[in-house]
């Protein structure tokens with residue numbers, strides 16, 4: 001049984017359907033990349049899993065439990081943590097308050113305090129700036145904060161929507177280094193959305209290509225990046241290879 | 242010096258009422274994006290809860306017959322319960338409606354509350370003598386200030402400090418601040434939406450109860466329309482404070498109190514009845530100068 005299973009998922013906003021019949025699964029400890037062009041429905045997919053967008057059909061199972069129509073806070077409590085596009089840290093709360101807020105999902109206060117140390121060790125700059133409002137952090141620091149915040153929740157599955165958005169390349173490298181570290185050391189399952197497939201082929205894992213709300217291609221990220229099938233599917237050349 | 246002390250206390254005590262009202266509105270706006278126009282009617286409802294329902298001019302005390310400390314507790318409780326009830330019965334069902342629908346619903350709710358009061362107590366104002374000893378003056382640096390004004394200021398300070406402590410030092414406070422800033426994100430981190438909203442409504446309603454107590458002991462009357470002018474100014478205060486910013490709401494409440502009293506003092510006698518026109522003129526000027534309000538919630542939403 002996979003940690004996350006999505007079957008026949010259809011969802012959208014009001015009368016517009018954005019996702020059609022999505023099937024995917026993330027195993028324990030696995031990294032799944034979701035790539036695709038603007039407007040493919042990548043963010044919508046993550047928001048639907050998180051319970052922010054209501055699915056119109058299909059099933060979403062987290063550790064075997066059906067979560068498709070549950071409230072976001074309930075889904076968070078069952079162990080799914082989303083770092084949304086644009087980071088969404090609480091700008092008016094201090095860095096530490098941002099982290100402590102997420103620590104509320106932990107079973108005990110001492111558990112949350114211990115995890116806070118882990119997050120601070122992973123991102124020392126956050127410890128340094130723990131008492132300033134999160135809105136004053138740089139973009140890269142905010143990205144570290146929201147990743148740290150997802151760790152604080154104790155979720156085994158963390159989804160991140162475009163972690164590289166608006167960041168300088170060397171900062172993106174840093175962010176991915178810490179993600180790789182979390183995958184190795186903590187055995188975290190990751191669901192990462194990016195527009196391009198570059199990071200996926202560097203980091204390794206499985207890759208799903210989303211186009212127009214449907215899965216156009218899926219397979220091993222490194223293997224796919226060798227041929228032209230990926231590029232063709234991305235740009236929508238039917239029948240190529 | 243002593244001559245200035247009286248207007249100073251007038252300004253602070255009037256500002257206190259506005260600040261408490263603005264805070265009640267800003268708290269709900271923060272978590273719900275709802276401007277609750279029924280808030281003024283909560284105030285009137287709390288005042289009438291002191292009296293036994295009757296359409297006669299004179300009526301006995303209901304909650305008002307209790308010992309003082311119980312009057313305070315029960316009136317705050319009535320405000321909190323009424324506010325919570327309006328969330329459960331009305332607003333919760335409209336959680337995903339757009340802000341205009343919510344606002345209209347709050348108008349409708351206000352009219353319902355007003356008509357309940359109208360049927361139970363008639364539209365004629367009633368006199369209520371609650372704590373008449375509070376109008377006695379106390380000597381204060383050579384000026385004599387009504388005890389009630391001193392108490393109003395003290396109570397406001399205590400309430401504000403209590404609220405600051407709640408927001409900054411408690412788990413629920415942290416969750417409420419987060420929810421006010423980004424409700425969806427807070428929920429995705431496990432913050433239980435309904436609990437936080439109920440809590441915000443409860444606190445907001447209790448603040449309406451506190452205003453009711455101050456007003457009724459100040460004026461000695463109960464009138465079904467008595468919450469409206471306060472609600473209006475409190476709403477304006479939340480707007481110029483920067484919608485959703487709690488500090489902004491409090492600051493703007495005190496500011497409007499101060500401007501009111503200053504205008505009262507400085508305007509020539511024959512223009513004085515139009516004081517509020519000048520007040521709103523100042524408000525318009527302020528909004529032209531800073532359309533987003535004096536404070537923004539948090540150090541700004543200028544996300545990177």
Ligand SMILES: Nc1ncnc2c1ncn2[C@@H]1O[C@H](COP(=O)(O)OP(=O)(O)OP(=O)(O)O)[C@@H](O)[C@H]1O
Nearest residue numbers: 013018036037038039040041042043044045085195
């Ligand atoms: N809140 C919304 N209401 C209505 N339509 C929306 C909303 N959010 C997104 N859409 C539409 O849904 C489609 C998919 O959007 P989505 O944000 O999921 O794409 P994406 O793959 O994340 O794109 P990007 O790479 O630009 O972030 C788009 O056509 C978009 O216009």
Ligand SMILES: [Mg+2]
Nearest residue numbers: 042043044085
């Ligand atoms: Mg997106």
